[in-house]
Each structure stands twice: as C-alpha cells, then as structure tokens.
Amino acid sequence: MHPFSRRLFVQATAMGSLGFPTLAQPSPEIPTSKPPSSHRNPVAFSQDRNRIRILTPGLARPFNLLMLADTHLFRDDDRGEPFRSFSGRMAKAYNQTRHFESGEPTDPEKGFTEALRAAQKNQSALVALVGDIVSFPSEAAVEWVLAQLRESGLPSLYTAGNHDWHYEGMEGPLDSLRDTWIQKRLLPLYRGDSPLMSVREVEGVRVVAIDNSTYEILPAQLDFLRQQIASNNPFVLCVHIPLHAPGRSLGFGCGHPDWSADTDRNHQLERRVRWREGGHTRVTFDFHREVFAAPNLLAIFAGHTHRASLDVINGIPQFVTDPNATGAHLFVDFIPA
Numbered sequence: 130m131h132p133f134s135r136r137l138f139v140q141a142t143a144m145g146s147l148g149f150p151t152l153a154q155p156s157p158e159i160p161t162s163k164p165p166s167s168h169r170n171p172v173a174f175s176q177d178r179n180r181i182r183i184l185t186p187g188l189a190r191p192f193n194l195l196m197l198a199d200t201h202l203f204r205d206d207d208r209g210e211p212f213r214s215f216s217g218r219m220a221k222a223y224n225q226t227r228h229f230e231s232g233e234p235t236d237p238e239k240g241f242t243e244a245l246r247a248a249q250k251n252q253s254a255l256v257a258l259v260g261d262i263v264s265f266p267s268e269a270a271v272e273w274v275l276a277q278l279r280e281s282g283l284p285s286l287y288t289a290g291n292h293d294w295h296y297e298g299m300e301g302p303l304d305s306l307r308d309t310w311i312q313k314r315l316l317p318l319y320r321g322d323s324p325l326m327s328v329r330e331v332e333g334v335r336v337v338a339i340d341n342s343t344y345e346i347l348p349a350q351l352d353f354l355r356q357q358i359a360s361n362n363p364f365v366l367c368v369h370i371p372l373h374a375p376g377r378s379l380g381f382g383c384g385h386p387d388w389s390a391d392t393d394r395n396h397q398l399e400r401r402v403r404w405r406e407g408g409h410t411r412v413t414f415d416f417h418r419e420v421f422a423a424p425n426l427l428a429i430f431a432g433h434t435h436r437a438s439l440d441v442i443n444g445i446p447q448f449v450t451d452p453n454a455t456g457a458h459l460f461v462d463f464i465p466a
C-alpha cells in the first residue's frame with residue numbers, strides 16, 4: 130500500500146469508533162484546526178547510524194541540520210554556591226562518559242564541541258538543541274554554551290529539558306519553576322525566540338520547537354501547533370520528552386495514557402512535585418493526537434530517554450537521540466523528493 134494511502138487509512142479508522150486509548154475527544158475550549166488538503170509527510174526516510182535522510186516534498190535545495198539533546202553540562206562556579214544543595218546530585222551525574230562510537234572515556238563538554246565542529250564541517254543550516262543541555266540552571270554552564278555557539282557561527286534553536294531549569298528540592302509547581310529559571314538563567318540560549326514555542330524556517334521547512342519538559346502541553350502551545358499544521362508548510366517538531374508511542378515506557382511520557390501521580394517513580398529522587406493526579410490534561414492528549422494526524426509533519430526529534438530509538442506512527446517517524454554527553458548527535462539531511 131502506498132504510504133499515504135496507509136496513513137489515510139489509519140487516520141480514517143482512528144477517527145471511527147475503534148476506541149484507541151490515545152484518542153481523547155477534542156478539547157471543547159479550543160477549536161480543532163482543519164487539515165490542509167495537500168499531504169506533505171515524508172515521501173521516504175532512512176537512517177545510517179547518526180545520519181537521517183528525509184525526502185521532502187516541495188523542497189528546492191537540500192540542507193541539513195544538527196540535532197542534539199542531553200549534553201548534561203555540569204560546569205559551575207562561585208555563583209552556584211548558594212544553590213549547591215539543589216544541584217549536588219546532578220552536578221556529579223555525567224562527569225565522565227563513554228564516547229557513543231569509540232567507547233573511549235569522554236565528557237559532556239567534549240561531546241558538545243565535537244558535535245558543533247561536525248556541524249561546521251557539514252555546513253549545517255541550523256543546530257537544534259533539544260533539552261537537558263545543562264544538568265541544572267548553572268550560569269557558568271549557560272555562558273559556556275553561548276560562547277561555543279558564538280564561536281561556531283552556527284544559528285541555533287533551543288528548547289529546554291526537564292533538567293535545564295530544575296534545582297532539585299526547590300518547592301513549587303513545575304511550570305512556575307520552569308518560568309522562573311528560564312527568565313533567570315536560560316533566556317540567552319533562546320537567542321530572542323519565545324521560550325515555550327518557536328519556529329525557524331529553512332528552505333521552506335519549518336523547524337518547530339515546543340517545550341514539553343513538564344511532560345505537559347499548555348493551551349497556547351496546542352494553538353501554536355495548530356498554526357503550523359494550518360500553514361501547510363512541511364515541518365519537523367523538536368520536543369525534549371518523546372511523545373507516547375504504543376508499547377513504550379513512561380520515558381515516552383508526553384501523552385502517555387498511564388502518566389500520572391500514581392506512576393511517578395522519580396519524584397522523590399528528583400525532589401519535585403509529583404506528576405498530575407488523574408493523568409494528563411485534555412490539552413496534552415489533544416496535542417498528541419493532532420501531532421500524529423498532521424499531514425505536513427515530516428518527523429519528530431526528541432531526547433530524554435538517553436537511548437536512540439525510532440518509532441513510526443501513522444507514517445510519521447519519531448527519532449530519539451543518544452545523549453550528547455557521550456558525544457552523540459543526529460544529522461538530518463533534507464533532500465528534495
């Protein structure tokens with residue numbers, strides 16, 4: 130069956146009354162966008178180790194981007210002294226790692242600079258930094274990242290991971306802690322973009338970043354997704370936490386039907402409030418469903434699990450990268466179909 134026909138078939142059956150668990154009803158508060166008439170999902174895609182090729186309909190010229198996540202930089206200085214009781218565990222977590230290809234000892238700073246050097250060599254059009262770039266909101270680590278990016282001369286796009294803004298043991302709801310530490314520490318990494326949702330256009334392909342680092346989606350982010358779908362431009366979606374894929378664990382936690390306070394195993398270790406009682410919001414489930422029904426979505430890129438994986442849902446691939454703390458990164462080649 131032609132991939133598009135299959136996709137349309139799956140979509141059509143999903144819209145019926147089969148009762149798939151991920152198919153929550155649309156939120157009554159937000160109107161559902163109408164799918165555009167032409168379909169622009171990837172014609173084909175392939176992967177060799179850390180190189181992905183996406184055959185992109187309507188693309189005039191090829192280009193590539195570098196995607197990385199989970200560098201887990203831990204550099205800190207005297208300014209971090211008052212926060213040591215909140216940063217201690219994560220500051221020790223990834224001090225020495227093994228290189229993702231050679232297996233030799235390496236470390237997160239080497240992993241990051243090595244990836245940027247490879248992007249320079251590949252003349253990448255964009256570097257997508259997809260969360261957990263730092264292990265806690267250290268000023269010294271953020272400054273170091275900015276210096277590396279400036280020196281590389283490469284344009285970058287950033288979305289936070291659950292560790293970038295998290296000081297373990299600090300009290301408060303996750304979304305307000307996220308707002309606080311984005312404003313106090315992470316803001317320069319966004320290079321003028323809006324922190325919770327942003328888009329860059331390269332050769333007509335939109336690279337969209339949506340912050341799901343609390344595992345949840347806000348109504349404004351769902352609206353933003355709908356704008357990308359309604360634009361009819363081909364787009365890729367960068368999210369730190371992978372979207373729920375059938376059979377996957379809670380690491381693929383955004384839109385996971387089992388995600389809730391009852392299944393939150395790490396809230397004591399990470400010293401944070403428990404996940405939401407009763408599970409995800411309707412908005413998060415709507416987001417999940419609409420992402421995988423988007424006719425112009427080429428691919429999803431995520432991190433968080435620290436384990437490379439691929440799922441294809443409704444014809445849309447979701448690539449998860451190995452952690453950049455080990456030097457890992459993905460190159461994505463967009464090739465005219």
Ligand SMILES: [Fe+2]
Pocket residue numbers: 199201261290292433435
């Ligand atoms: Fe991580």
